[in-house]
Amino acid sequence: MIVVQKYGGTSVGDVDRVKRVADRIARTRRAGNQVVVVVSAMGKTTNELIKMAEEISDDPPGRELDMLLTAGERISMAVVAMALHELGVPARSFTGSQAGIITDARHGKARIVDITPGRVKEALDDGDVVIVAGFQGVSQDTKDVTTLGRGGSDTTAVALAAALDADVCEIYTDVDGVFTADPRIVPDARKLDRVSFEEMLELAAQGAKVLQVRSVEFGRNYGVEIHVRSSFSYSQGTWVGPEEKKMEDAIISGVAHDTSEAKLTLKGVPDKPGVAARVFTALAEANVNIDMIVQNVSAEGVTDISFTLPRGETKHADEVLSTLSDEIGATGVDIDDSIAKVSLVGAGMKTHPGIAARMFAALSDAGVNIEMISTSTIRISVVVDGDDVETAVRAIHDAFDLSDGMVGKEQGA
C-alpha cells in the first residue's frame, strides 16, 4: 500500500512529539507500506515568523513572506527525517519544490496546478520514507517559492496522495475525527465513522476546522480516501470518501458553527432591476469575500440587502458601500459584528422533507432568533446573534438526536 500521512503543527510541536510521530511512521513503514509524510511547521513557528515580518513591515512583499514562512516546514521535515534515521528507518526530506508541487504565482494563497513527484517516487522505490514540506510549492512561471495559505498542508497531502495514486491519505490532528458538533460546545457529540466528500465540504466551509476545504475538494475530484484521525491514539477516526448507498440512512451528519463573520445590511435600496448586481459587482471588484446573501421582500418600492463576510473585511466593504449607497439612492449601511452562523449538514436531507422546519422549531423553542437563512441541497444555515451560538448548536444537536447512543434510534426513524 502507498500511505500518505499528514501531521499538523501540534503533532510535531516539540522534540518529544517529533519522536512520537517518527515512531508511528516507522510502524507504518515496517508494516510493509510505502510511506509519504507531509508535515506542517512545528508548533507556533509560523505565527512567530509572521510576527517578525510584521515588526519589519506593515505590508511585506508576498514573495519574501512566502520565502520566510517556508523555513518553518523546512525545519520540521528535517527533524522528522532525522528522528526516523535514529529509529533505523531511512528517510529523505523534500521541499514543496523538490517534491514537484507546482503552483500558480499567487503568493500566500497559491493554487496547485500540477504535481510532478519524480523525486518522491524515486525515493519510495529506494525504500525510503519520504517527508514532504506541507503548505508550499514553486510557481510554474517565476520559479519562486509559494505558499498555499493557512491549512495548506492538508491540501499538499491529499494532492500528493492523488498524484501518487495512494491507497489512503491519513490526516493526523489533535482530535479523534469529525464530530457531529464541536465537542467543546456539545460534550456528548458523536464521532462520525464516515462522511461523504459533499458533507465534509459543507461542514468545512461552514466552520468545522478539522479539514481544509480545498483538501476535501481535491479528495473529491481525484477520489482520494481521507482518514481523519488523532496522532495521540491508534483508534479509527473518520473516513471521508465518496457517498455510499448505505449512507442514505444517516439523514444528518452534524452541526457546524462559525463565529468569524460579520453582517452588513444596505438599507432602503430601491427595488429596481440591476441594483443588486451593481452592489455585488462593486464588492467583488474590491476583493471582498461574500458568504450568505439575503434580500428582504420589497415594501413600498424599497428593500434591504444583507450579507455576511469575514469580520476582517468589514471596514473595507463599508467604505465601498457607503460610496455606492448615495449613487443608487439607498439610505445607509448597518454593520453587525456580533453574529454567528450555525449550519446543519446531511446528505439524507435531499430525500427527507421537514428537516428545516424541525431545525427552526428547535431554535424557536430555545429562544434563539433567526436573522438570516440560506440552504443548499444538503445544508441549512442560519445566522443568529453571536451570544446565542452555543445554545443554538446544542438545541439543533439535541433536536436531531445526534449524540452518542441515540444514533441508532434516529437512523431507524
Place this chain on the structure above:
Amino acid sequence: MIVVQKYGGTSVGDVDRVKRVADRIARTRRAGNQVVVVVSAMGKTTNELIKMAEEISDDPPGRELDMLLTAGERISMAVVAMALHELGVPARSFTGSQAGIITDARHGKARIVDITPGRVKEALDDGDVVIVAGFQGVSQDTKDVTTLGRGGSDTTAVALAAALDADVCEIYTDVDGVFTADPRIVPDARKLDRVSFEEMLELAAQGAKVLQVRSVEFGRNYGVEIHVRSSFSYSQGTWVGPEEKKMEDAIISGVAHDTSEAKLTLKGVPDKPGVAARVFTALAEANVNIDMIVQNVSAEGVTDISFTLPRGETKHADEVLSTLSDEIGATGVDIDDSIAKVSLVGAGMKTHPGIAARMFAALSDAGVNIEMISTSTIRISVVVDGDDVETAVRAIHDAFDLSDGMVGKEQGA
C-alpha cells in the same frame, strides 16, 4: 559598480539590526551601485538548530542536517529583503540553489564547484537588490541542498563576487577590520589598512577569525578585492588584495594565535626510513587533520615525533597511534591538551633576515618556553604552553613595534 556585501549573524542578530543593515544596503544602492547581499543566519539560530538536531540524534544524516540548517539563512534573507522594501528599495531573495551556487555532495563541508548566477544577474538588471543565503548551495549530482561549513558565508560572498566580476566584496563584521593582534589580548593592536592575500591566508589559517580561509583562497584565485569592515560604523576597514610593490616596506602584518589545538607525541620511535610515512598515512586514513609536525634529532637510534591537531580529534588519533605504537616498536603516546600556537605573519619576512631570531628572543625574555617551531616563507609559528598565550602574543607584538603610532618607525627601519 557591482558591490557584494556580506553580513554575518551578529549584524542581522535581531529586527533592529536587520533594519540598520537594510539602511546601509539602501545607501549603497542609492549611490548608484548594483548590490548583491550575502547573509548568514540571524544571531544564534544555527546553534539552536544544531541543538535541536542533537536532541533527536547523536549522528544526524548530513543531508537532513543541511536541510535543517539552511532554514536559518532563509529566514534572514527574507527579512532583510522585507526591510529593504519597507525603505522603498526593491529587493529579491534567493537561496543558494536559486543563486546558482553549485557544490559537490559533501554535506556539512561542501565545496563550490561552479556558480551559475543567471537569476541573480536578471534581478540586478531589473534594478533589484539581490539577497543571497550564505553558507549553502545545491549539489551538482544529487540536487540536494548542501552547506559549506562554518564561516561558509564569507566564501559564498567572495565566490559570487568573482562570478559576477564585482568591483569589491565587502565583508561586514563586528570589528573594524584585521588587526596586528587580537585587541582583546593586545589593547593597542593596530588596524591594518591593507594586507596581501598570502598574509591573510596565513593569519586566517593561524587563528585570526575575521575571515574564513577558503574565502581568502577564492579571493586570491579570482583576484577579488575584499574589504573587511564593521557593520557598526562607516569608517574604512582592512583591504585584502594582491601584494603590492610598496608593501615590501611593511615587514610584519600581525600576530595570530590559536588555542584550539592539542599536541600528541609518539615517543621512542625507531629512527628508520618509512616510519614517519607509516604514522601519518595511518592518521590520514583515519581522517585526522594534522597541522604542525616536528621530529626531534635522533638519539641512540630512537626519536620522538610530535604533531598538533584539533583538540576534538585527540581521542581518535590516540586510538590510531596506540595500535600503531606496538607495531613499529615505539614506546608510547603523550597527549598535551594545554597548548597554544602563536604565529608571526608578514610578506616582508622573505627579504628581511633575523625575524625568527628576534621573535624567539622576545619569547625568551618574557620567560615563555618554545615547544615546537614551524615556518613558511611569510610566517613563523611556535607552540607554547596554553597558559603563556597572552604573554607570548604581547611580547612578540611589542618586539616588532606593531602598536598604533609606532608603525612608521618600524617601517622606516
